[in-house]
Amino acid sequence: MVDLSQYLPILLFLGVALVLSSAFVFLPMIAARFTGAHKPTAEKLTEYECGFPAFEDSRSQFDVRFYLVAILFIIFDLEAAFLYPWAVSVFTLGWTAWFSMMIFIAELALGLVYAWKKGALEWE
Template sequence: MPAIAAEYLPILLFLIVAIALSGVFVGLPVLISNLSGANKPYADKLSEYESGFPAFSDARRQFDVRFYLVSILFIIFDLEVAFLFPWAVSLGQTGVFGWASMMTFLGILTIGFIYEWKKGALDWE
């Protein structure tokens, strides 16, 4: 076996083990589900549960956009928290400028949140 092929042998073994394990962890539950009868659909399993409108209706039908607005607001404020953790860890090195920058960022987000609240984006009817 050439020296270069011997260097790639651990990667090849890792790839084979990863494919085998993913096949077991994905394929085995599907196989067990099919054999045990747990995949038999009925009306409750097929009903809509997230958006509130039927999943198999006309795609051009109008629906309430507030569902998406709430999800966008969640993503915005989730990203805010993602920015707060590194800022808090490095606050000792960034000093007053880092603190002022984050307070400006939080102020802008707070103004946006108040605007959305006043516009009624968080009111669910």
């Protein structure tokens, strides 16, 4: 027979999470109704991010090169995130850490050269 009392802390945690998440969703909506912030006007419904109405469909497809540049940015951003802790502790880690990081940087540089030669960084 399975003792279901072991699941009580998990159920309590899920219950508290459900109550808190519901409160964070519904309480601002209720407060907006009571304070009058919910009344839509023409000024409230205008575009505020770019300043002019959208002239194309918002669901239009992007060019693949946009995603390639974004992926390359993330890769080299992560490289910078890995370089800082390594640079702080490289003198205590020894030559193995230094050679490992040089191999890592060489692989990334090889990937950058490959992307450059394939034209992934060129934009029209």
